[in-house]
Amino acid sequence: MVIPTVIFILFLYPSLTSAASNYNVADFGAIPDGKTDSSAGFLRAWTAACGSAGRSTISVPTGKFLIRQPVVFTGSQCKSSGVMILIQGSLVAPSDYRVLGESTTWLSFQCVTGVTISGGILDGQGGSLWTCKNSGKGGCPTGATTLGFTNSNNIVIDGMTSINSQLYHIVINGCKNVKIQGVKVSASGDSPNTDGIHVQFSTGVTILNSRAATGDDCVSVGAGTTGLWIENFSCGPGHGISIGSLGKAANEPGVKNVTVKTVKFTGTDNGVRIKSWGRPSNGFVTGVLFQHITMADVKNPIIIDQNYCPDDNGCPQKVSGVKISNVMYQDIHGSSATEVAVKFDCSSEHPCTDLRLQDVKLTYKSDQAALSSCSNADGSSSGFVVPSSCL
Numbered sequence: 001m002v003i004p005t006v007i008f009i010l011f012l013y014p015s016l017t018s019a020a021s022n023y024n025v026a027d028f029g030a031i032p033d034g035k036t037d038s039s040a041g042f043l044r045a046w047t048a049a050c051g052s053a054g055r056s057t058i059s060v061p062t063g064k065f066l067i068r069q070p071v072v073f074t075g076s077q078c079k080s081s082g083v084m085i086l087i088q089g090s091l092v093a094p095s096d097y098r099v100l101g102e103s104t105t106w107l108s109f110q111c112v113t114g115v116t117i118s119g120g121i122l123d124g125q126g127g128s129l130w131t132c133k134n135s136g137k138g139g140c141p142t143g144a145t146t147l148g149f150t151n152s153n154n155i156v157i158d159g160m161t162s163i164n165s166q167l168y169h170i171v172i173n174g175c176k177n178v179k180i181q182g183v184k185v186s187a188s189g190d191s192p193n194t195d196g197i198h199v200q201f202s203t204g205v206t207i208l209n210s211r212a213a214t215g216d217d218c219v220s221v222g223a224g225t226t227g228l229w230i231e232n233f234s235c236g237p238g239h240g241i242s243i244g245s246l247g248k249a250a251n252e253p254g255v256k257n258v259t260v261k262t263v264k265f266t267g268t269d270n271g272v273r274i275k276s277w278g279r280p281s282n283g284f285v286t287g288v289l290f291q292h293i294t295m296a297d298v299k300n301p302i303i304i305d306q307n308y309c310p311d312d313n314g315c316p317q318k319v320s321g322v323k324i325s326n327v328m329y330q331d332i333h334g335s336s337a338t339e340v341a342v343k344f345d346c347s348s349e350h351p352c353t354d355l356r357l358q359d360v361k362l363t364y365k366s367d368q369a370a371l372s373s374c375s376n377a378d379g380s381s382s383g384f385v386v387p388s389s390c391l
């Protein structure tokens with residue numbers, strides 16, 4: 001009785017015969033033909049990998065794997081100390097946007113520790129949903145974020161590409177110690193709400209050597225983000241790198257210790273932006289460095305906008321409670337697509353304090369003089385600053 005059982009298991013899961021800690025999704029029923037729903041196969045591979053002690057690897061071979069259902073990879077039952085997911089092929093969402101419809105996230109990791117995603121292409125097939133949303137006819141579902149990590153620690157996303165997400169490409173929510181490197185996200189410049197990387201309620205997130213070309217913010221930074229480091233990044237098309245929108249809620253944790261360094265913006269709506277709702281809130285932003293940044297044809301290269309209130313709805317006094325302080329803009333140059341290249345539009349109730357401009361040179365178009373505009377903004381400038389500072 002014992003022998004046939006063992007043979008049966010080895011037959012079903014041949015990977016067990018080689019390295020016990022390597023799990024190939026093809027051995028768990030995933031089929032790279034672009035047509036067969038492989039979500040259950042991926043989940044079975046995850047259960048096996050996360051259930052094995054020590055470090056394990058999930059291999060995703062070349063080819064297209066249709067992942068037709070939203071998949072949640074949970075870590076709460078894991079025995080493994082870390083799972084590496086090595087992707088050679090691509091994961092493809094269903095092309096009919098009604099299938100994922102209102103599911104928040106297509107590929108969701110929750111409460112995991114030590115997960116690395118290396119390589120691969122995630123294709124959200126968002127095109128038809130964007131067309132629906134852009135038609136203005138209404139009745140379109142929200143769509144799903146492509147990849148989400150929630151309440152997770154020690155995460156690495158390395159060399160992965162996300163294309164055509166329905167909604168956000170990557171969301172980091174409630175996480176500690178996340179490294180995103182060599183990642184590319186791309187979606188059409190007119191695709192609605194396709195933020196590249198959104199970070200919130202998270203500590204110690206590093207984004208290196210990556211690029212985003214998309215229809216919304218390249219990186220958006222939500223409430224409760226501390227210790228965020230972005231370096232060697234390129235953005236465009238897109239809405240720029242945005243801290244915010246903050247202060248929609250009356251009660252929210254602040255944003256602290258953010259470094260954005262060596263970034264190139266090309267043809268974006270904004271460069272470096274801080275944005276809050278014109279609503280009461282105890283939120284704040286402090287300790288931000290924007291450094292070594294080039295702007296090419298950017299509509300609002302440097303902007304603080306504390307009067308955000310789409311459709312003028314829900315902002316009774318039109319005053320933001322969010323306190324912005326200690327923000328440094330250092331070595332920023334290039335061209336603005338509009339005349340006002342530097343705009344600090346701060347809260348009348350809580351003026352911005354300690355804004356600092358150092359070595360800033362921005363022109364309107366390639367060679368015309370740009371302007372700066374300040375309201376309720378306090379701070380200083382040093383070095384060569386053009387347009388001259390209004391602080």
Ligand SMILES: *[C@@H]1O[C@H](CO)[C@@H](O)[C@H](O)[C@H]1NC(C)=O
Pocket residue numbers: 204205226227228229257259
């Ligand atoms: C600020 O964040 C960086 C990582 O981005 C971290 O290394 C540093 O320790 C943080 N500083 C403080 C004072 O928390």
Ligand SMILES: *[C@@H]1O[C@H](CO)[C@@H](O)[C@H](O)[C@H]1NC(C)=O
Pocket residue numbers: 208209231232
């Ligand atoms: C940024 O890019 C430069 C040049 O490609 C490279 O030398 C440097 O190591 C990168 N920085 C990081 C933090 O990866």
